[in-house]
């Protein structure tokens with residue numbers, strides 16, 4: 242088989258559009274259930290935004306959580322989501338998700354190379370809400386040695402270079418602590434030396450580091466599963482239209498370098514093209530204008546799935562609490578001249594000695610809340626006092642310890658970041674205020690109050706450090722509050738933050754099997770959607786880590802099982 246450019250037959254049982262988590266999950270299950278399956282991917286790479294992501298998978302009541310001391314029930318998870326995400330477009334799907342998630346995760350565990358492991362401590366984002374858990378619901382992909390992909394490794398979308406060392410060395414979450422302690426712990430120094438040696442060996446023969454973790458491991462594991470099942474994957478292939486016959490979707494017309502071709506799909510077509518992050522028209526219609534075109538999603542996610550579903554008689558849910566999943570980003574130009582963005586998810590914002598202010602020089606939210614809530618606060622307060630951009634502020638010690646956006650921890654030379662204007666530096670807070678255009682008196686007063694609160698360990702303004710999630714993103718070694726310490730040692734630094742989506746939440750309305758619904762809420766025969774093409778199970782709320790990839794895997798599984806059963810609900814053991 243020619244990897245990425247296979248010979249394409251005229252007919253398959255299942256045709257999947259999009260090789261991200263949703264699409265590859267559907268294809269793995271369909272092929273494993275004996276259906277002849279084809280994956281079509283528009284870009285040159287497999288993996289989509291999934292490959293760029295943290296790879297966390299929210300899987301309530303999964304069968305492995307007991308192994309890390311977690312306990313859960315579908316009812317507890319239902320209570321938690323209802324409390325934190327409300328009703329809206331996701332309510333119907335939620336029951337299906339909660340009932341099937343444990344089964345789907347077990348299915349992948351038994352029948353594919355997708356192996357996930359629960360995390361003992363990774364709290365839900367509202368840990369004090371009824372039904373919340375502090376760990377076990379969140380699973381991460383087991384690391385993958387990319388050599389196991391053979392020549393298909395070149396097909397896998399690389400991670401964001403800013404999330405790696407030396408441009409392509411991925412670092413697993415537990416190893417970050419070893420890098421931080423490299424000068425203090427001989428065991429950590431040894432671990433880091435091993436990792437560096439292993440990376441150096443990889444680079445002798447490979448185009449990038451082979452130790453895949455996070456979202457790259459998830460995408461790599463899905464890809465490995467497809468290879469094992471001999472599922473053809475056609476990259477650089479676009480879909481011109483869905484073929485409709487006898488009131489059902491019967492195939493797709495594709496466009497390749499050798500021309501267009503109609504392919505028949507006997508059981509169904511799965512739309513898994515990753516949502517509309519890069520579609521200007523849909524953004525204009527569904528997202529706040531302040532978000533502009535900023536997106537951390539991969540470039541192929543441009544609304545094709547939604548538009549194909551609309552043409553076929555489907556519709557987009559418009560009753561979500563948010564139509565996208567948000568994170569603050571900073572912007573810069575890479576050494577090669579390409580534009581870069583850094584999503585400030587968990588690395589810096591919630592750490593001690595970091596605070597965010599608006600154009601008025603005042604804090605506007607709890608910096609240790611989730612990235613999604615942080616951006617919601619930017620939108621909410623922007624009308625009263627400009628908060629886009631906002632500024633993340635800290636001193637040199639905090640950059641050294643935690644990094645600041647694209648500037649990694651323990652960076653000796655900040656000059657390149659200052660020259661390019663990414664970092665703004667000043668000897669005093671007054672000077673920093675003038676450089677970022679805010680009232681110096683306000684900024685000094687804001688930092689003074691923050692510093693005084695940090696000494697006492699109580700954030701009188703926003704309650705930073707008051708719950709388990711804040712503590713998770715803070716620094717447990719910092720006392721009395723893991724999220725606060727005085728910003729007191731000049732020079733001071735600032736970086737500009739803008740809202741960007743990590744993926745879109747508004748999507749095609751489906752039923753609990755992932756079947757696309759028409760305006761009467763009847764399934765359109767032969768058409769399914771999953772991943773971010775499907776409307777969010779959470780109705781655009783972000784109650785915990787992994788709430789897009791969890792549903793992407795589960796509904797990919799459900800759609801494939803539905804097709805395997807010939808469109809009837811299949812009894813599942």
Ligand SMILES: Cc1cc2nc3c(=O)[nH]c(=O)nc-3n(C[C@H](O)[C@H](O)[C@H](O)COP(=O)(O)OP(=O)(O)OC[C@H]3O[C@@H](n4cnc5c(N)ncnc54)[C@H](O)[C@@H]3O)c2cc1C
Nearest residue numbers: 259261262263283289290291295297515541772773787790
């Ligand atoms: C930095 C970052 C970190 C994140 N971390 C997490 C996390 O830890 N947990 C979590 O749950 N979520 C996370 N997310 C969000 C998550 O990555 C996405 O929601 C998820 O990957 C979407 O999966 P998908 O399968 O729908 O789309 P994708 O993974 O984007 O895959 C869609 C694929 O379809 C292709 N495509 C598009 N149009 C067509 C077409 N016409 N024909 C064929 N192919 C097409 C695209 O090129 C792409 O390869 C993160 C996002 C970012 C940016």
